[in-house]
Amino acid sequence: GIDAGGAFGMDVPFPCHNYLLGNNKYGLTQLRNLDKLPTTGAIVIAAPLKIVGGSGSPTRVFALVSK
Incomplete structure (x- = not known):
């Protein structure tokens, strides 16, 4: 099978993006190696x-971690 979009459009393009950004929020997806960060104290940029x-x-997402 394939993972293809439908042949129809959404009423609002990218509704999640519009909701988050419209409320001064952002979303980060597909991040890796988060398990290597400490549970507290890291600064994610x-x-x-x-x-x-x-x-x-x-x-570009990176973290500052104290040693």
Whole structure:
């Protein structure tokens, strides 16, 4: 099988993006190695591209951890 989108559009394109961004929130998905971070004390930094009119972006995400 294939994972293809439907042949119909959504009333609001990317409704989750619009809901989160419309409330000054953002979402991070498909992050790896989070199990290697301590349960507390890490500072996570997300640096997305500034895409004018975009509802999402590839993002460089990294964490600062004290030793």
